[in-house]
Every structure is written in C-alpha cells, then in structure tokens.
Amino acid sequence: MKLFQIEEPDGSPSDPEAPGAAIGIDATGGEGSVAFAVGGNAVMLEDREDFAVNLPVPPVSAAPQDWQAFFEGARLRAERALGRPVTHAVLAIAAAGDLVTLERLKGAAEMAGLMLLDVIGPAGRGEPPACTAAVLAEDLAPRPEAP
Numbered sequence: 001m002k003l004f005q006i007e008e009p010d011g012s013p014s015d016p017e018a019p020g021a022a023i024g025i026d027a028t029g030g031e032g033s034v035a036f037a038v039g040g041n042a043v044m045l046e047d048r049e050d051f052a053v054n055l056p057v058p059p060v061s062a063a064p065q066d067w068q069a070f071f072e073g074a075r076l077r078a079e080r081a082l083g084r085p086v087t088h089a090v091l092a093i094a095a096a097g098d099l100v101t102l103e104r105l106k107g108a109a110e111m112a113g114l115m116l117l118d119v120i121g122p123a124g125r126g127e128p129p130a131c132t133a134a135v136l137a138e139d140l141a142p143r144p145e146a147p
Contacts, residue, residue, distance in 0.1 A: 020085030022141035024133025028122040035134035042131035045081040067108035090137040092129035
C-alpha cells in the first residue's frame with residue numbers, strides 16, 4: 001500500500017483576518033453596477049448566466065434596509081465573479097446629500113458586510129462610474145500585512 005499527502009497549493013490556508021477585495025459600486029442610475037480594479041485597470045463584474053442579481057438603486061432617502069439589500073447584492077455579484085471575499089467598496093452616487101445621509105449609507109454598507117472607503121460623485125475620467133470607483137477603491141483599500 002502507498003500513502004500520499006494532499007496539501008493546499010501554497011502549503012498554507014489563507015488568513016481569515018486579512019482584508020478582502022475592494023470594489024467600486026455605481027449607484028448613479030436606476031440599476032447598479034460593480035467593478036474591480038488591479039493595477040489601475042478596472043473591469044465591470046457581471047453575473048453568470050442563470051445567477052443574475054438585480055441591483056435596483058434605491059432613492060438616497062430610502063430606508064437603511066433598502067440600501068443594505070443593494071449593498072448585499074453588489075457584494076454577492078463581486079464575490080461570485082472574483083471567487084473571493086469582498087470587504088471594502090467605494091460608492092459612486094448622483095447626489096450623496098448631507099453628512100447624515102452619508103453616515104446612513106455607511107451604516108447600511110456595514111450591515112451588508114462592506115466598509116465604505118469613500119463616496120464620490122458620478123464624474124470620472126471618461127470611464128463608467130463603477131470603474132472610477134473601483135480604481136479609487138484599489139488605492140484606498142487596506143493592504144494585508146507582510147509576514
């Protein structure tokens with residue numbers, strides 16, 4: 001009889017305390033979109049066929065539960081597309097409003113498991129707002145500590 005050992009590809013499990021991916025979320029229109037950036041290059045994240053997640057954007061004045069559902073949908077889309085946890089985001093929104101509104105949006109995002117790194121307007125560098133937000137999210141995201 002022969003025995004053999006099976007290990008993870010790199011020999012160790014990933015750190016569950018490490019920050020997950022950071023995404024950009026576009027809430028400037030009627031339907032939200034999500035993007036991810038690496039090296040300053042952003043790509044829109046789409047749902048797989050038969051696993052579509054609708055992302056209707058709630059009004060800015062909507063209840064926190066409505067925004068929580070929106071953020072949960074964006075997070076789900078990103079995690080399915082990336083195959084890894086998502087913990088941070090930058091939100092692009094048409095009219096963020098006052099400080100109370102921003103705090104309400106941040107609270108709704110936290111309830112959905114996301115930390116909002118920033119909230120920006122829809123203006124960008126000629127890219128879709130989700131891509132602009134994703135590039136900023138990449139820059140603002142916490143980095144895992146080196147061993």
